[in-house]
């Protein structure tokens with residue numbers, strides 16, 4: 001592979017249909033082939049997050065296909081058994097290539113609550129910084145109706161936005177989105193590019209008929225909509241197509257493509273600007289004002305003189321001069337009481353003073369708008 005890719009961070013979602021090859025057991029021969037392709041990207045410096053389905057299928061297989069009532073509790077039981085089996089397989093396969101993996105089981109609550117969102121994001125970033133591949137699945141065993149995402153297509157979209165990925169690959173058992181379900185319509189045609197997701201398109205995207213996957217194309221379309229609005233390119237393609245991951249990474253036209261509709265950092269910044277009333281104020285010194293205004297830097301604790309109000313980590317704050325002039329708005333990485341303890345201090349004093357840290361900056365420049 002010679003051509004450098006524009007995609008530096010990708011999320012690869014592998015549906016049950018891909019991991020089982022349509023059968024009722026994990027298809028390890030195919031899983032190793034997927035890992036081989038991922039290892040090539042990893043070696044080229046690409047950050048890889050895998051959103052893996054298959055826990056329920058693996059649980060069924062491990063327990064010898066038990067006769068269980070068709071209830072949520074049965075699925076949770078199967079997921080609890082199968083998740084550890086699934087991770088063991090992935091771990092062994094990635095180990096063949098000398099790559100470590102880290103398991104992250106999430107629910108909707110982890111991405112909707114801002115503090116938990118930041119925690120999940122920090123963990124993903126910490127894993128990726130050590131070149132460890134996060135293996136994400138829904139925490140099916142504990143996810144109740146209110147907190148579950150429900151399907152891994154939507155979960156992978158949320159993760160791709162959270163991790164600021166630039167490409168989401170939704171790999172499944174079909175070559176992409178067709179103008180009718182190809183399982184029941186042999187003449188169905190592949191849609192190579194989707195510009196707008198509208199009701200007509202939604203009607204074409206049917207449910208899963210295999211009984212193994214969740215949501216079919218309908219959830220993939222929802223996921224594509226979420227991810228592209230979060231600044232992520234999305235492709236739906238066949239997980240069994242030879243070299244599919246490598247080819248997609250290189251930008252080849254495979255499957256159905258949805259281009260990002262927004263630049264991620266721009267949309268995140270708009271979100272801060274349009275955000276709710278600020279939860280508090282951070283007053284900074286002249287050196288920090290210059291760093292923010294002239295160099296576009298992050299705000300370090302060292303430049304903070306005072307903190308007003310009571311806000312949590314992840315809340316929106318105003319950044320003010322001593323005279324009360326607004327310099328910026330941003331999302332604080334620390335609570336008001338934490339910032340009060342570390343203000344005027346060098347960042348290497350954060351751990352000695354707090355006993356922990358969420359990074360060296362008080363407000364990261366990606367989450368800061370100078371006004």
Ligand SMILES: Nc1ncnc2c1ncn2[C@@H]1O[C@H](COP(=O)(O)OP(=O)(O)O)[C@@H](O)[C@H]1O
Nearest residue numbers: 015016017172178180181206208213214216217
């Ligand atoms: N318009 C469509 N184009 C392609 N596939 C479709 C369409 N409508 C429904 N499907 C179904 O969606 C299925 C893929 O979804 P699903 O079974 O949930 O897979 P996965 O486990 O990969 O998430 C396909 O096997 C196909 O039968």
Ligand SMILES: N[C@@H](CCC(=O)OP(=O)(O)O)C(=O)O
Nearest residue numbers: 016053054055056151152214
């Ligand atoms: N979390 C579940 C998978 C849910 C799901 O969306 O499945 P799929 O449609 O195969 O991606 C599991 O691990 O079995």
